Amino acid sequence: MRHTGTVAAGVDISPREAEVLELVGAHLSNAEIAARLVISVRTVESHVSSLLRKLEVADRRALAQRAPEPAGEGAARPAAVLPASLTSFVGRQSERAELAGMIRAHRQVSAVGPGGVGKTRLALAVAGETAGGYGDGVWFVDLVPVTDPGMIATAVAGALGLGEQQGRDMSASVVAALADRDALLVLDNCEHVVDGVALFVERLLGACPGVRVLATSRARLMVPFERVYQVPPLSLAVEGGSDAVALFMERAAAVGLPLDAGLRGQIASICERLDGMALAIELAAARCPTLGLDGIAAALSHPLRMLTGGSRADERHRSVRAALDWSHALLEPADRALLRRVSVFVAPFTVAAAAQVAGSDEGVVAEGLARLAEQSLLVVTASGGGTEYRVLETIRQYGTERLAEAGELVDARSRHLGWCLVRAAGLAVVGADWRARFDLVADDLRAALAWAADRPERRAEAYDLARRLAELTFTRHLMGESQRRFEQAAALAGDLAAGASMLRQAAAVAGCRTVGDDMYRLRRAAGDAARACGDGAGAAADLAGAATIAFRFSPTFVRIPSREEALALIGEARELAGDDPAALAAVALAEAGVLADAFGAAQGPAGNAVPETIARAGRAVELARRSGDPLAESAALDALIGAQSWAGDPFGAAETAGRRIALLSSVPVSPAGTHELIDALGIAAEAGLGAGDVAGARRWARELAGHPSLAEVGHRAVSWLLLVDALAGDVGEVLAGGVRFLDAWRRAGSPALRLLCPAVAAVAMVQGLRGDAEGRREWLEVLGRLGPPPEHALGYGAVFDAMVLLHRGQASRALERLAPEPGEVWKWVTWIWHHWYVALRAEAAVLAGSAEAAGCVARAREVVAGNPVAGALVERAGALLGGDREALLATAGALEAAGCRYQWARTLVLAGGGEAERGGAVLAGLGFAAVEASVVVPASVGADRGR
Incomplete structure (x- = not known):
């Protein structure tokens, strides 16, 4: 199409x-x-x-x-391929062949040479010519905007279109994305972040055997695996064809002055004086229409052609500096000032931005930028959104040095910082274009922050920018950077109270990233800061919060704090809390989790500590409500949901989960609010399944799957939706979601997170119901890699295994799988799976012809009363036991109304006769295998099948 x-x-x-x-x-x-x-x-x-x-x-x-x-609206402006100039690439046939050969022979090659020699153009030419040899293509990454050596992976990830992934830094995300790729990665302009590039490339090459790296830099990476290609100046000899002369003549013709071949000798002399440097030759050729060859030769004798003094006046920079000095000398004073002042921008900028940083009128600046662009000192990009200018890196560095010489560097950087603060403050997260607006200025914000953070007199502004950048990157879903910026803001804060606030924000972002260790560390650090500044109540809330995190989010930890450590934190928090409502609520929540769990663990299944757990959770909810903090109340409600689930009260748990979602619906977007909402949606979906509310569970699961903060961790995002769809019998949705799950999980490094086990087991169940032995084996292998927790054996694992066995007509084996009485395994079964377990156990007893079937069905009726799904399953078992075909068909309608299409179709098959044929067709249409006929049913129902 x-x-x-x-x-x-x-x-x-x-x-x-x-x-x-x-x-x-x-x-x-x-x-x-x-x-x-x-x-x-x-x-x-x-x-x-x-x-x-x-x-x-x-x-x-x-x-x-x-x-x-x-x-x-109209189409955007076409752009050129592999960031080459709009001008042609001239000559360098032997260099292209040599560099291409080195890349084929070695996995990492550095094209090294002075600024202006043509490293980037050569690298791009070679990359373009060899792109067909890489199955996954060539990727170009411009490192010019990168000011922090630690942000190399972020720049590469941006070029690849990657985002952050759960519990991993950006380097790990890039490595995971390229692990099995056959590709060439071109890293351009490495010299100012060479240490960061070296570390990144070493990690990349070690983990990605099919990836090769071509770096351009003024200095070697100085690593053992590096192969250096010294980019030479353009060839000067007229005989045999001079690349330098050819380039000069081509560029002169491009600006309207074709040169006669008889002038080659004179041109060669000019190029020789320019040392064959491509940038200098292009700048000189651009002046041909106004100066002519004689004027250019005379200008090259100008004493300003060299810079003297300082460590940068070494030989390899002299040619480019001569060209730039010469071009700079031809500028009007106002244009010289403008060029050096706009050199503080590391990304494309507009006339308005340049005017603010230059401290001049927009009209005057617009004319000056146009003149600079005409002299090839700026690159111009025109689009529907306006005109942008960019300073080439060599010229940007030259302009920065000129700023220092003029004594204007601090002033220019300060105005740039002020501009960045204004832009950051004005980046309201509204409109479809806000992402683009942020991306346009993000590199400048980072550069300004890097400069200001090292200057004590700018500490307040640096703090403000770090805080705003943390908030913006959070909203941009750059979670790892957001956490780092909040931590940076905490270090820059002028007082300990502000620092504590930033640490709390950082902890919340760590929660969104599912990094429990960081959550715990940062909340403890916030508590220390609060205590140091005399905020005892704040310290109490933080220390109690850290204890709660250790219990509540333990599956996200690498090193789970000991119960003794958590209890010690609670003890400190009690001493500091006083009568502050928020602090008391936080302590109560910690007690509801840590203390009740400790008591329950000591009591075991017989005692189970359910009354104690519910009492503590209820008190935490009440105190949190009095504090007026909806996030604290939400966390306390989560503790209550857990207590109700353990008590075998799925309806209470579902109702409380709904209250929690409603409470959070009006909370403004923030790291803490987002973390709480993500957790609440998962718990609501879980509780809905436990109560038989399939439609409600699907609603919450879909909202969770589509949450933008989880876009980069699709395995977490779809896990609950997979579970709901599996139990509902939506095979197509399960298979599609399974592809997304596995893809995201593998890209995240296949983390062994126990919270993923129910979803994986559910997909394995569906594959079993489909009769896909290979597919089931694959998902069971994934389950084994996750390390299923104890609840798998007698919780969801038993439920899903029993469903497959019953489908295959192996009722006796299903009954064996469900043999333990629910009361014997309360902690693992009475989470959300209690009703499912009881109902399927009753059906297995009936179909297996157990002598205990009648009693099993009777007890199950009492347990599942009010659950539309489990209740229908138990009534189905009772109808089969009593041979009541009419009652059996009634349960089919109830299951269809409840949204469980698989169980509805299975009921029709069990009913026999024409309904069995219809049920079989429905199952086939859903994607399931036929139900095995080897089931034991009452004679009356069996007789009906012959009708």
Whole structure:
């Protein structure tokens, strides 16, 4: 299918590629696109790579400009391929061949040479020529905007379209994405972050055997695996063809002055004086229309052609500096000042931004920028959103040095910092374009923060920018950076109280990332800061909160704090709390979790401490409500839900879960609120299943699966939806969700998180019901890698295994699987699985012909009363036991109304006769295998089957 209106004529893209292109234009990451389109991240990456080739653009930013605009507006401006200049690449045939050969022979090659020699152009030419040799293509990463060596992986991830993944840094995410790829990664302009590049590349190459890296830099990476290619100046000899002369003549012709071949000797002399440096030659050729060859030769004798003094005046920089000095000398004083002042921008900027930083009128600045662009000192990009300017890295560094020489560096940096603060404050998270607006200024915000953070007199501004950047990156779903920025803000805070507040925010973001160790560490640090500044109540809340985290989110820890450690924190919190309502509520919540759990563990199944647990949870809820903090009340309600579930009260748990969601619906978006809501949605879906509310469980599970904060951790996002769909019998949804789950889980490094076990076991069950032995084996292998907890044996594991065995007609084996009485295994069965366990146990007893069947059904009726799904299952067992076909068909209708299509169809099969044929057809249509006939049923029902 041809997609028209937003792409160049003759470019064929598929409907799916068109969808992907539109979402790239909305600045969604690959993982977010995968979640939106319900496809794997690997598939999105393939579509993005295809679009880059078809539309001949260099990177995702250029690709986003080609995306269709809202409401059918005009197409974006076409962009060039592999960020090359709009001018042609001249010569260097031997260099191209040599560098390409080195890349084939070695996995990491550094193209090294002075600024202006043409490293980037050569690397891009070679990458473009060899791209067909890499199955997964070539990826280009410009490191110019990167000011922090620790952000290399973030820049690479941006080029790849990756986001952060659960519990991992960005380097691990990139390594996971490229682990099995055959690709060439071009890292351009490494010299200012060479240490960070070296560490990143070493990790990448060690884990990704099919990846090769071509780096361009002014200095070697200085690592053992590096192979250096020294990029030479352009060849100067006229005989045999001089690349330098050819470049000069081509660029002169481009600006309107074709040169006669008889002038080659004179041109060669100029190029020799420029040491064959590509940038200097291009700048000189651009002046041909106004100076001519004689004027250029004279200008090269100007004493300002060299910079003297300082460590940068070494030989390898002299040629480029000569060219830049010469070009700089030809500028009017106002244009010189403008060039050096805009050199503080590390990303493209507008006229308005330049005017603020330069401290001048917009009209004057616009004219000055145009003159600088005409002299090849700025790169201009025009789009529907306006005109942007970019300072090339060599010229940016030159301008920065000129700023220092003029004594203006601090002033310019200060104005740039002020501009960044204004932009950060004005980046309201509204409108479809807010992501794009943030992405345009993010690198400048980071650069300004890096400068200000090291200057004591700018500490207050640095704190403000760090705080705002933390908030913005959180909303942009850059969770890892958000946590780091909150921690940075805490270190920059002018007082301990503000620092404690930032540490609490950082802890909440760590919670969203499912990094329990960081949550615990940061809340304890917040408590220390609060105590140091005399805030005893705040310290009490933090220390109690840390104890609660250790219990409540223990599955997210690498090292779970001991119960003794948690109890000690509670003891400290009690001493500091005084009569502060918030502190008392936090202490009560910690007691509801840690103390009640400790008591229950000591009592065992017989005592189970349910009354004690419920009492403590209820007190925590009441105190939290009095404190007026909805997040504290939500956390306390979570403790109450757990107590109700342990007590075997799924209806109470579901009702409390609904109260919790309603409470959080009006809470403003924040790290703590988002973390609480994510947890609440999962618990609500869980509680809904326990109470037989399949529709409600699906509603909460779908909201959780679509939560933007979980787009990069799809295995967590879809886990509850997989569980709901499996129990409902929606095979198509389970298979599609399973693809997303496995893809995201493997990309995250296959983390052994126990909280994923129920979803994996549910998919394995569906594969068993489908008769797909290989598919079931694959999912059971995943379950084994997760390390199923004890509740798997006699909780959801028993329920899912029994469903498969009953489907296969192996009722006796199903009864064996469900043999333990529910009261014997209360802690693991009475979570959300109590009613399911009891109902299926009754059915297995009937179908297996157990002498205890009647008593089992009678006891089950009492337990599941009020549960629409479990109640129907028990009534089905009773109808089979009594041979009541009419009652059996009534349960079929009840199960269909409850949203359990599999159990509805299975009931029709069990009813026999024409209904059995209908039920079999429904099962086949749903994607399930036929129900095995080897079941023991009463004679009357069996007789009905012959009708």
